[in-house]
Amino acid sequence: MSNLALDSTNVNATGSWCCQPLGKEELSAADSEKIAVMFKALSDPVRLRLFSKIAARPGGEACVCDIQDVGVSQPTVSHHLRKLREAGLLESERRASWVYYRVAPGVLSAMAGLLSQTT
Template sequence: MSNLALGSTDLNTTMTWCCQPLGKEELSAADSEKIAAMFKALSDPVRLRLFSRIAARPGGEACVCDIQDVGVSQPTVSHHLRKLREAGLLESERRASWVYYCVAPGVLAAMAGLLSQTS
């Protein structure tokens, strides 16, 4: 069984996990569901672009007003950002009338660890 532990995806919690690379040990059913949800959220090109824009921003956060130009309407952008939050990939914070997004702590390192080669 892996050491994956996902916290609740409400706005006040973060995703913490430490997983062995996928080829090192067999995943439990629960872990595979959680990891599949993360990859499913990233499998949409618009979501992947939004996630990339946020991860690449200086300071690691972005206002929705700075990242929404991805070729879809604003309500669709909000839908995709919500899906990324629900998957535990993003966190958000409302500041006045704008919402700021950042990659959840540990997500990039965890994804890299999942996909790294086993020895």
């Protein structure tokens, strides 16, 4: 996976990472790199399912103990969660012996804006 990551510093005041909806203007090379990292992280079915489980939780936050039932081993779950964090899609916080994950601020609205239909 690329070393590029989407983080809160990439999100602008309108809640998007970089640019207009995909059909509105041509992407720059830098913007396409940032967006590709996000899509690559979400292209794995286990990662997409983990991201969905976290996003669907009240407050958009979940303990790893509550979301690890995705049909793979615990070390594999940790690997996939790390990839989602590296892509800037999730943030994490250790509380005692558990790690809690939450959707990074602005990610869902930015993805929606990026994929919205142009008029």
